[in-house]
Amino acid sequence: MKDKLFKYLTEAAALCSVVFLFGIIFSIFKEGYPVFAEVGFFKFLFGKSWHPTHYPPEFGILPLVLSSILVTGGALVISVPLGVGSAIYISELAHPKGKEILKPIVELLAGVPSVIYGLFGMAFLGPFLSRVFGLPVGLNALNASIILGLMVVPIISSISEDAINSVPNHLREASYALGANKWETIIRVILPAAKSGVISSIVLGFGRAIGETMVVLMVAGGATAMPRSIFKPVRPMTSAIAAEMGETVMGSSHYHALFGIAIVLFVITFISNLLTEWVMRKKGKNGC
Amino acid sequence: MKKFKIFSVFCVFMLVMFTGGNSLYAASNSITITGSTTVLPIAQRAAEAFMDINEEISVSVRGGGSGVGIAALIDGRADIADASRPIKTKEIKLAREKGIDPYANVVARDGIAVVVHPDNPVDSIGIEDLKKIYTGEIENWKDLGGPNKAIVVISRDYSSGTFEVFKELVLEGAKVIDGALMLASNKAVSTTISITPNSIGYIGLGYLSKEVKALKVDGVEATEETVKEGKYKLARPLFMYTNGEPTGIIKTFIDFVFSPQGQLIAREVGYVPVK
Numbered sequence: 026m027k028d029k030l031f032k033y034l035t036e037a038a039a040l041c042s043v044v045f046l047f048g049i050i051f052s053i054f055k056e057g058y059p060v061f062a063e064v065g066f067f068k069f070l071f072g073k074s075w076h077p078t079h080y081p082p083e084f085g086i087l088p089l090v091l092s093s094i095l096v097t098g099g100a101l102v103i104s105v106p107l108g109v110g111s112a113i114y115i116s117e118l119a120h121p122k123g124k125e126i127l128k129p130i131v132e133l134l135a136g137v138p139s140v141i142y143g144l145f146g147m148a149f150l151g152p153f154l155s156r157v158f159g160l161p162v163g164l165n166a167l168n169a170s171i172i173l174g175l176m177v178v179p180i181i182s183s184i185s186e187d188a189i190n191s192v193p194n195h196l197r198e199a200s201y202a203l204g205a206n207k208w209e210t211i212i213r214v215i216l217p218a219a220k221s222g223v224i225s226s227i228v229l230g231f232g233r234a235i236g237e238t239m240v241v242l243m244v245a246g247g248a249t250a251m252p253r254s255i256f257k258p259v260r261p262m263t264s265a266i267a268a269e270m271g272e273t274v275m276g277s278s279h280y281h282a283l284f285g286i287a288i289v290l291f292v293i294t295f296i297s298n299l300l301t302e303w304v305m306r307k308k309g310k311n312g313c
Numbered sequence: 314m315k316k317f318k319i320f321s322v323f324c325v326f327m328l329v330m331f332t333g334g335n336s337l338y339a340a341s342n343s344i345t346i347t348g349s350t351t352v353l354p355i356a357q358r359a360a361e362a363f364m365d366i367n368e369e370i371s372v373s374v375r376g377g378g379s380g381v382g383i384a385a386l387i388d389g390r391a392d393i394a395d396a397s398r399p400i401k402t403k404e405i406k407l408a409r410e411k412g413i414d415p416y417a418n419v420v421a422r423d424g425i426a427v428v429v430h431p432d433n434p435v436d437s438i439g440i441e442d443l444k445k446i447y448t449g450e451i452e453n454w455k456d457l458g459g460p461n462k463a464i465v466v467i468s469r470d471y472s473s474g475t476f477e478v479f480k481e482l483v484l485e486g487a488k489v490i491d492g493a494l495m496l497a498s499n500k501a502v503s504t505t506i507s508i509t510p511n512s513i514g515y516i517g518l519g520y521l522s523k524e525v526k527a528l529k530v531d532g533v534e535a536t537e538e539t540v541k542e543g544k545y546k547l548a549r550p551l552f553m554y555t556n557g558e559p560t561g562i563i564k565t566f567i568d569f570v571f572s573p574q575g576q577l578i579a580r581e582v583g584y585v586p587v588k
Contacts, residue, residue: 074491076471076488076489077471077472078471078472078476078477078480079488080486088491147504147505148504148508151508152508155509161462161463161465161509161511161512162465162494162505162509162512163508163509164494164505242497243501246494247470247494247495247496247497248491248492248493248494248495249491249495250490250491250492251491257492258492258494260495264497267497268470268472268495268496268497269470269471269472270472271350271377271378271380271381271472273378273380273472274380274383274384274401274403274404275380275381275384276384276407277403279471279472
């Protein structure tokens with residue numbers, strides 16, 4: 026009896042997340058659909074001007090999408106070498122004692138609330154960047170990329186490290202037996218064997234970075250111009266939604282357009298999650 | 314079968330949760346206020362002081378923004394909608410359809426201060442020049458008697474009430490340049506300006522502090538007196554919308570906001586009293 030009750034309770038809990046997920050999907054599509062009907066799919070997605078409260082309003086989200094891609098791309102440029110590098114060091118090269126200290130520190134980085142990263146970017150990194158590069162303003166795509174990059178490092182590092190750790194030892198031994206040194210073993214044998222885990226960690230990091238809201242709201246600057254340079258302020262999709270939703274008129278075109286952005290964002294993260302899943306599955310088949 | 318039973322218990326539980334929430338609004342001696350975060354400090358403190366005097370009435374105050382507040386008034390989820398902008402024709406139409414008749418109570422005034430970095434030598438600006446800066450016609454401080462430096466233009470977000478008033482009073486239908494930084498709060502504007510030497514922005518009078526310098530606009534300083542006298546041009550009314558002219562306990566509350574004690578609260582949180 027007790028067993029059954031427990032089973033049903035957990036079943037209800039599992040069911041809940043399914044219900045919530047579909048509820049969320051349903052409601053953003055329901056609220057966002059009108060904008061595609063009103064503005065037109067291509068004009069919405071590829072329009073170059075976002076002036077939602079101007080008269081007449083302009084709902085082109087291309088600058089917002091490109092801002093998100095620029096900032097996320099920048100974040101990966103920073104976080105992939107740092108994340109994968111630290112994973113290699115921690116699992117292959119570090120002294121066991123060093124590993125014991127390093128690993129929790131990298132993971133601690135994941136526990137810092139994003140608003141604190143945002144404050145750091147706003148108050149310290151911003152003025153620093155503007156001084157170093159002689160920029161008029163330090164709140165820009167570069168600042169957001171650096172901060173997001175730091176936030177993604179622990180995700181890439183810990184998942185990559187798991188993947189590298191699970192590479193069977195006989196591969197290493199075989200490589201050494203053939204006369205390869207440590208560097209050759211890591212680059213030629215271990216990384217290729219751990220490839221799918223490393224790639225999925227990067228895709229997960231991408232999903233985290235593109236969906237992050239607080240940090241870009243605080244440090245990206247928020248300008249809706251087409252992003253022409255990494256030194257210019259930009260407005261990623263998430264920050265547009267967060268900043269504009271609170272004061273907009275419910276049921277207006279602007280309101281629907283913000284949900285339209287949410288759909289685009291949702292589709293992007295959904296695809297990146299599918300990709301992760303797919304890469305992981307493939308790994309299962311190959312047997313390493 | 315048992316599975317179904319447990320599921321239905323779960324459903325009933327959820328149902329009670331949701332409908333239970335609604336019955337709160339039906340209680341006769343409570344007032345629900347929702348809306349603009351600009352008006353929020355007045356509403357919040359007025360509600361606290363009001364409940365000290367009228368213990369039998371409970372007032373709950375929430376933010377969310379002018380649009381959210383007016384939508385709540387229209388849907389009957391709020392008795393009073395705080396707004397930092399006048400209600401729009403579209404919203405009035407929506408309200409009429411639902412049998413709601415929005416009534417404006419101007420409870421205070423808010424001046425919008427034009428602010429720059431404290432080290433900026435420029436002291437005053439005309440509304441015309443301000444418009445030129447925000448539309449990209451003037452791009453350098455030297456055109457305004459300042460240093461030969463590019464102007465960093467900072468604005469509030471497209472849907473904020475402050476932006477809306479600025480748009481109406483300064484831009485007169487023109488578009489803000491795409492390169493302007495659109496920031497999410499008065500505090501964010503103020504902080505960004507304080508660390509960005511050649512920037513210009515605008516914030517509510519109540520958010521003025523030593524970290525930024527307020528410019529004279531058309532020769533008039535942004536102070537409580539000049540806003541009250543109508544000399545300072547960048548000022549706006551703050552509203553509490555009710556369904557029709559306030560009656561009953563809602564009238565008691567609105568009257569309290571207009572009383573000397575209520576108006577003192579408006580001043581204390583940085584706005585200009587109307588009475």
